[in-house]
Amino acid sequence: MLRIYRIDHVAVVTPDLDKHAGLFEGLFGFRRVSEWDNPSAGVRGVRFAVPGAFGQYWVVLTPSGADSALAGWLDEHGGRAGLHHVGAEVPDLDAAVGELESRGLKVTDFAPGRWVEASLSPPEHGPGVLWRLRGPGDLHMLGDESATPVSSPEPARPVLGILGIDHICQAFHDRDELARWYTELAGFVQVWRTAEDEIPDMADLVLNIPGSSICWEVITGRGEDSFVDKFLARSGPAAHHVTFQVSDWDAALAACEAQEVPTFDYEDGVKDGAAWKHTFIHPKHAAGVLVQLFWEEQPGVWVRSDKIPPPVGA
Incomplete structure (x- = not known):
């Protein structure tokens, strides 16, 4: 059995990071935790803390660099922003990969020894929802190894609460x-x-x-x-x-x-x-x-x- 012991984040991909990061900060009241731009990993992003969600984050990503996989994802979705994946921790990444393979679930992206990405839906019914799974140890799975800690200012307008x-x-x-x-x-x-x-x-x-x-x-x-x-x-x-x-x-x-x-x-x-x-x-x-x-x-x-x-x- 695939053992998921913590949801880490929900990630959306957008062609306009500044616009949508501002939306989640300004209307939703999410608080910026970190930012990064990593062309070698093909990603620029912002991690937000969600009010009331202990240790569970909202992440906004956009392509960075010439060979970004996120650019391909946006192309497949007509250039429209959308939910990209759910990020979670597993106690043993190798065992998780073995479980995926035994059930016919294909890894679609990965960083060797650190994280894998796959749909967890029955493979005969299409791609479903992507999950990004990481094992213990290195906590980075978003190209955010060199992320800069930041903080959000107090919202200027009412937020959702x-x-x-x-x-x-x-x-x-x-x-x-x-x-x-x-x-x-x-x-x-x-x-x-x-x-x-x-x-x-x-x-x-x-x-x-x-x-x-x-x-x-x-x-x-x-x-x-x-x-x-x-x-x-x-x-x-x-x-x-x-x-x-x-x-x-x-x-x-x-x-x-x-x-x-x-x-x-x-x-x-x-x-x-x-x-x-x-x-x-x-x-x-x-x-x-x-x-x-x-x-x-x-x-x-x-x-x-x-x-x-x-x-x-x-």
Whole structure:
């Protein structure tokens, strides 16, 4: 089994680092930790600390140098910014590579003895979401060996008031198939799911990633005109969105309005007398990433613990 014991970061790639680094700093309230420009590794980047996320970072990358692999990635994606990979630590990199190979998962990029990059999705269903895995020892896996420590100034305008990264969502044609795969591959644990017919055009489930406060959601299309099926036809089993919790709903929406960032698909509800709300920021306003914001009056209201599936055979 592939042992992931800590999520280190979520990385986006953009053709305009300064613009999107400014967005995550100015609206999202992320705090700069380090910056680097490494043409030999083909990357320039900024690492941000995410409020409320202990040791988990948001990274913005752009190509640097003539032979940057990131330039090729941008070309493949029409020059558009987007989520590139999820970075994680494993206790034994060689064992991790062996596990990937035994399951037909191909390493697509690597630094010998330091880190490897591969999709962890079932290989027969396309590329999925890239993960970058590093072993113990050298903590650098972003071309940031000579990064310069920096700090962010106090934001000049209101920020979202983020409390942390809640989950990453992946679209897939069969939520249970992908959940079984991740459970067998890396010990993910299913902790929540909707009933098959609860939502008209989709069904979902949430998996806990061992050693991480970040969860993994899988969404599957239902019906004849599901947005999930449209996404899969366009992008394959890729990351669909990233979800952040905010501390104050009205303040978060006011920050979006102040910085002229629209939101859409607002929903709210009440469970057990406690309110919840969520909405989205379009990828064109968030470095190619569809961002979901949610607020809940009490912990566990938005994602209910009473939807934990029963044990097999129960």
